Amino acid sequence: MNEPPWSSTPAWKLPGWAEPLMVVVILFGAMFMTRKKGFRVFRSKSRMYKSVLDSDDAACSTDELLVHEERDEIDTQNSMTTTKYSPKMRRILGITFRTPNTSRFKHNIHSRVLQRFPFLLEMFYWVINYAFYRMTAVLSQRIFAGRGIWTVAESHGLAILEFEQHGVLSFLFPNELKVQQWFMRNHQDALSSLNKVYALIHIPGTVGFIAWYYYVAPSHPTFARVRRTMNLTNFMAFTTYIFYPCMPPRLLPTEYGFLDTVRHDDAQSVWMSGKYVNSLAAMPSMHFGYAFCVGCTMICHSGVFRRKLEHGEMSKTWAWKLFYLMVGVGYPMLILTSIIATANHYFLDALVATAYVLAAFMSNRVFCVFVPLEDWLLWAIRAERPVPSTDERFKEADYRL
Template sequence: MDLLAKNSTTLEEPQWNSKPAWKLPGWAEPLMVVTILFGAMVMTRRRGYRIFAAKPGVYKSTLDGDDSARSSDELLAHDAGGEDDAQEYIAATKNMPKTRKSLGITLKTPNTSQFKNNIHSRILQRFPFLIEMFYWVINYGFYRMTAILSNEIFAGRGIWTVAESHGLAVLDFEQHGFLSPLFPSEQEIQQWFMHGHQDALTVLNKAYALIHIPGTVGFIAWYYYIAPSHPTFATVRRTMTLTNFMAFTTFIFYPCMPPRLLPKEYGFLDTVRHDDAQSVWMSGKYVNSLAAMPSMHFGYAFCIGCTMIYHSGMFRRKLEHGEARKSWAWKVFYLSVGVGYPAMILTTIVATANHYFLDTWIATMFVLLAFMSNKVFYVFIPLEDWFLWVLRVELPIPSTGERFRDLGYRL
């Protein structure tokens, strides 16, 4: 690695003259995220459904046909003479266990429909987006554990020593590996911004600090509201979740120091902290600073970009059921965002020395692999049934896109 340091172009650090135009107080970013989440919860609430209804009934989704059965009674032909038999049948079958298949095994799980009128079930039915919030709390909890577990695993050698060696190995692969012609120099890109383009770098510093968490949360909320169907939204959510789990596992077993934390002789500057632009999400006891590989900033951006391109409908011959064809203006807009957003995030994470180019390659591979295998989460459905049974709660009917359908799919 000494040879790598000698081969790296060591440039004098220029005077940092740009000053942040403004700095958010520590409470502003959490408030921003909470506002987005609860705003989405209200916007996607189930209209016409009351939590404290005098006579609880069964909600009929706008996705149901006119002839859809609304209760177990409607599944039986009415026969006055056989009314007692019908009532006995309903009593015996209305809470029958569910049949689930997982890993080729048929399982019986509890039927939680008996809990549909419990107060917490009715709250979820009124605000189905709460389920999405719970899913992401699980994701965040897993991320919080990565730094702790990685420190435990590498306690003997020292986590910082291991992470630095991994970071230098990435640089060595990019500069001297057989694929080196495909990797631009991160150092040269940062130096281009540092010499004569510091105002642009200040903007990128703010973008790095503010876009990742609020932007991703905002995307989830927006797509839940606007997606053409819940299965489409769920595919995106499962893809992002599986990408998270693959990335988090990598963080634990392959801690990697970002360029900004490497020794000074490698020529990188931590511009975000130098410009005092760091996010509240970038500090704290459980934040994993040694999680450069892969780049989740780019992983999320790539997934969001692909979703935007899909949503444009430009490269789809067949639209989803009930989905209206968009105007060319909207198609171009979504396509531009789909390409431009990942490109902007890529520029940001490299210019601020937070990631290597190889990090983005691995993130892209993880997203593609997660998309192809996102249904692996189906194996947890039986476990979810039991968890809901323990909580005595019924899973709500998703309200994905219901409110937006009233607008006629114009976006």
């Protein structure tokens, strides 16, 4: 098959350091915006600081890898003995765990840094996620070394095409090749823009969303529910990458007609290159999985489909509600268009990613099993978990009223 008549001259290319710098600026900007404003790291005693075990929301001391529901927080509080520095009793999934009490370390310098900048803990969680992703390529290659991972991934990609075009659910799936060629022949400028969207928005956009929502969410439990959903989606997707390597359309043999427009347009992201990048991770599409989660959160945050505000949540004007609603719908659609037009994913990849997000939302409390591990990790580094600052701006607004 002849290559479609699309020849693009790259409009611009970011230098290699620009994207990491962008992410660093977002993260450290979030650290500054979410800092504990009444707390000083090098002051001997801060009138604003108290241990999470002494606070009114003491049950949040372990959160939140995942957030506990209110009744579970009460159970957790009641299960703690009142003796100073006595062990914590964590009841998770019907099993009681005894973990060390870290409140004795609250005056250690690194505890005070965490208390001043609680968003550092969120950054740590996402570093773990990123490291897990980087290992998927290595593990998958070892598992399929005998058969050849490239051959296995190509067979999986072709099987998806066959299922979409000739399976019983074929009516659900447009033809990816026709979508890409429509952009190539009729909307080349739009395709060049979609290349940039695919390559350059995914990582900074997701990081920026996490930073923004940590600041604006009406409560930390609300934020943590979203974060847990995204983390569990990551876990399911990364596990799939290991055991089901899948070649994206752009890497299929040339006779299938797909073109790698992102590299052709020189829009390659620094995050998509390197030894540990998994180029055979088409199924599911985490580009769309993240975008779908962001979109659902935006729609919920708009309040359009909710009758009551969450406790402490500030009301929004209709202009802001409409804005969040438009972003909630538009952003996932933009990402879906970009992953198909650039031949980086199949429609089925997006559908499976959607199912993963919904399943993760329904079952994200399973991550509570990591709460005791978090207690032990904090004990090992002699640090106390900081009190989240997510809803502090709402409290400040209440104080001014």
